[in-house]
Amino acid sequence: MxxxxxxxxxxxxxxxxxxxxxxxxxxxxxxxxxxxxxxxxxxxxxxxxxxxxxxxxxxxxxxxxxxxxxxxxxxxxxxxxxxxxxxxxxxxxxxxxxxxxxxxxxxxxxxxxxxxxxxxxxxxxxxxxxxxxxxxxxxxxxxxxxxxxxxxxxxxxxxxxxxxxxxxxxxxxxxxxxxxxxxxxxxxxxxxxxxxxxxxxxxxxYHSTGKTKEVIVLQPNVDPYKEKYAIPNLEVARGLLQQTDSLITPNTEYILAPETVLAQNLPFGNFEYSEVRSLLRDYIYLHPKAQFLWGIDSYDLVYDSKEVTPSSNFVRDNLWVNNYNAALFINRNPAYQKYLKSKLVVGIENLPYKPILEPLIGNLMIDLGGTISTKTTQKERSVFTGDDGTKVAPVICYESVYGEYVTGYVKNNAQFLAIITNDAWWSDTQGHKQHLSLAQLRAIETRRDIARSANTGISAFINQKGDIISRTQYNEKTALRGLVHLNDVKTFYVRFxxxxxxxxxxxxxxxxxxxxxxxxxxxxxxxxx
CATH class of the missing domain: 1.10.1760 (Arp2/3 complex 21 kDa subunit ARPC3)
Known part of the structure; x- marks a missing residue:
């Protein structure tokens, strides 16, 4: 023509x-x-x-x-x-x-x-x-x-x-x-x-099904380039609890805070004895239903070469470090639950084909603050179990872009999805807006409500039809309270x-x-x- x-x-x-x-x-x-x-x-x-x-x-x-x-x-x-x-x-x-x-x-x-x-x-x-x-x-x-x-x-x-x-x-x-x-x-x-x-x-x-739970999503709005990695974890935690105080009710059960909100590197083994852990215990004593799903930047030291994985980072002879972008789940149970982010951002959280490329080009990673190294992942999608047996999926940031990956949480009986993210890297552009909109597709695919906590926008509640029920604005320090339905039905897409x-x-x-x-x-x- x-x-x-x-x-x-x-x-x-x-x-x-x-x-x-x-x-x-x-x-x-x-x-x-x-x-x-x-x-x-x-x-x-x-x-x-x-x-x-x-x-x-x-x-x-x-x-x-x-x-x-x-x-x-x-x-x-x-x-x-x-x-x-x-x-x-x-x-x-x-x-x-x-x-x-x-x-x-x-x-x-x-x-x-x-x-x-x-x-x-x-x-x-x-x-x-x-x-x-x-x-x-x-x-x-x-x-x-x-x-x-x-x-x-x-x-x-x-x-x-x-x-x-x-x-x-x-x-x-x-x-x-x-x-x-x-x-x-x-x-x-x-x-x-x-x-x-x-x-x-x-x-x-279609109508959303399942009993409801009250959730608070926190948006601390911390600049990741200038502030985030310089603020002590205890100070961060106190600020988050102050935000929570403005919205918490006797019915609030889940309190979400963004990806790596506890940004000062702390070994997992030390967290149980940290001041942050004590602070959260005290808060739960005052609010017995409260359960925290927060992001943390953490690590473990590895001294045995038999325990080294391809994502372990070499420090010196007989010493490696596993760095984690992780989610913690803390409630009345003495032991906390954790999940390691396992869909990593290329060049920032992982060096592609590390065993092949690292000997050739070295550890060529992009510096966005924090730890510049490959993150260690896990094979299975962990699902956090609440006090009453409720199952929640801790989806960390970039993982929410992957449809079949997210179904792994639902196959492990997640009843709603909790997305924690830090969308401040891209400033006020289409980046954080597109990232939020992609979460709407995960809600449809799995027919799961979503509670989304973002460091600096956009935090939101999304229903099982993919509708954004409520949301925050970009670049504001705020919190949002909403209800999520608990769904046990596994969709055709989840199964296949x-x-x-x-x-x-x-x-x-x-x-x-x-x-x-x-x-x-x-x-x-x-x-x-």
Whole structure:
């Protein structure tokens, strides 16, 4: 089509449409046509002259660079190198996917090549959820996070259902344009509207279930760059309890404070005898129902090489240290419960593929204050047990971006999700707003209420439908009280996880092997004349 003859403008349009659809400023309906200009550009290049691969890659890189930079430029507030690495490398990976699609599209018919692209993209998104360079922020299913009414069926599919929906719409729209099938407009509208109508029906008919618990979420609003790591833990704890005093009632049972709010490194073994522990014991004596779920920066020393793990940090001969970003749960029980954050931020909390890279480049970690070292994780998702047997999931910061990961808490019988985070690194940008909105998807997938405590915004309560019931503002010292429902039902997605991605992998492999064994087709085979 003449409209898409200028491939550079087509690629630019794709990048802008993707960015304009993204939360929390965009409108996600645009994403159902966002890839069509880039697909048309690839098609035009495929039937054109020389340097086809280079042109396809360059156009794709430009489109995805626009999308990445507009949506996640705010990473620069934490670290310039981290922002450049995340955006440039993620853009490169996306563009290479498109180049691989181009190679297969030259050998098979249009429908098979589009199915290959869809399954390839889904597998790429799954890779971004599990490998050491994990960065799933721009996984397509996340685009609806600000519109939870549109994707209530995520309780069955997770975000991969959204990715599949988006790609089916784009592929169908592109195919109809290529084949000049103007009569397919109605079918294109149905592809978008049927899942949407189904979701709206689910939204109106679903009601939060389970008995309720009263929760307070604290927002201390401490500057992590200048103040956080200089304030003694005891002073921090006193300040948090003063905030709690303004809202606590005889019915309050859970008091949440942000990730690493106790920031002065303290060995786990010493916490039981610390002044903070004594202060909290005294508070519980005055408020017997009170139970604390707080974040802490902690560590353990390791002297036995047999106990060293890949994430242990070497100090000197016969001495290693395990550093933790952890959650503590403290109530009337003499022993406290703990959980170690296990989905770590790349370059800040872990060095990817440390056994391979550290001998080559050293401990190249980004300094955001506190301890500059790889954090030690745990295999299982711990669930904290309250005085009356209530189960709460301690989800720490970045972990709330991972759908199947969060289901691990629910499989271990978590009845509501407690997210503790520190969103101050990105200043007042889209970063902390997008992070909050992604939590809305976790509520739908698991049908669990969420209580969210953020250091400097946004703290919130989210219901089982993904609605934000109440919230704070950014950059204010405050606290919020609300109710959470306790749900014991495990959704289809909780039980089966990212099955769409697992199903996509063999399909992608078969189509790839089929494609590379075929001869290249003449342009008339895939481009109607």
């Amino acid at each position: 003449k409209l898409f003859k200028n491939t550079f403008l087509s690629a630019t349009l794709t990048g802008l449409l993707l960015a304009a659809s993204w939360p929390t400023y965009g409108f996600p309906l645009l994403i159902f046509i966002a890839f069509i200009p880039l697909l048309m550009a690839e098609q035009n290049i495929r039937v054109s002259g020389t340097q086809k691969k280079l042109r396809v890659w360059a156009n794709a890189y430009w489109a995805f660079l626009i999308w990445n930079l507009i949506t996640t430029w705010w990473l620069i507030n934490a670290d310039l190198f981290g922002m450049l690495f995340a955006n440039l490398v993620n853009t490169l990976l996306m563009s290479l996917l498109f180049l691989l699609y181009h190679s297969i599209a030259k050998r098979v018919n249009q429908i098979l090549s589009l199915i290959f692209l869809i399954t390839l993209w889904i597998c790429f998104e799954k890779l971004h959820l599990i490998w050491d360079f994990s960065w799933p922020w721009l996984n397509l299913g996340n685009v609806f996070s600000d519109y939870p009414q549109w994707v209530q069926w995520y309780e069955f599919t997770g975000t991969f259902g959204g990715t599949l929906w988006i790609w089916i719409a784009n592929a169908f729209g592109f195919y109809a344009l290529v084949q000049n099938l103007s009569r397919k407009t109605a079918q294109f509208i149905l592809i978008i509207s049927i899942p949407l109508v189904l979701s709206l029906w689910m939204y109106t008919t 996880g990212d099955y769409i991605a697992y199903a996509a992998l063999p399909v992608m492999i078969v189509l790839f092997l089929f494609g590379i064994t075929r001869r290249k087709k003449s342009p008339s085979y895939y481009w109607p004349r």
